[in-house]
Amino acid sequence: MRPSRFDLRPLAAIYVGGVIGALARVGLAEAGAHGPGEWPWATFAVNMAGALALGYFFARLRDHPEDSLAHPFLATGVCGTLTTFSALQLELFQMIDAGRLALAAAYVGATLAAGYAFVRAGISLERRPRPEAAR
């Protein structure tokens, strides 16, 4: 039997997921650079896609064994890293700094309302009855 020591496999799974999430987010941001007067589509898109995917994986992996690598890889690694909180806050700060108050209010409102709705949609997506599960 192996002596009890720190298991590096979940950490490696988080790392690999993080590499994928970071490249996807930065790649999209580089493709769609924007000014403080415009809607930050790149950040908005990754945050919504990551919220939907995390809701789905959370529901899908709920009954997985504790040592499964799927959760660290997909949830903490890919979804956690694909989405970002700091860019959202900097974009809000820059909008307010530029006097674009209505844009800032719309952006924060839409991000929160849709982000929360996407997490819930991801969970319900997983819970809908599947043909192969019908007995």
Add this chain to the structure above:
Amino acid sequence: MSAPGWVAVGLLGGAAAAARFFVDAAFAARSDHPFPLGILAVNLAGTLALGLVAGAALSGEALVIVAGGVIGSFTTFSTWMLDSHRLADTGHAHLVWLNIGLSLIAGFAAVALGHWAGSAL
């Protein structure tokens, strides 16, 4: 961006994800309260750092690597939303508003403070 720049974004992004996991686990080990304090700490620390970097007028590839690769990967939106949903789902509706309101308001203060400090450098 150059090929080494993309490699740096990927490698540092993975490390930032692992750092987020460690901070969150350290908070979770010290308390069994349902409030997601670890993710709040991660998000506020990252937002302060991003304000600093933006205020210090870092630019070009260095900015993309530090702001997008490191700080953007460290902080998370999806976990913040899922944690909020889970608080609501487990009967802690008042903590949902605290988690969302505190993150937003303290996050704004953090980015403003970081920006001010970065501009003064």
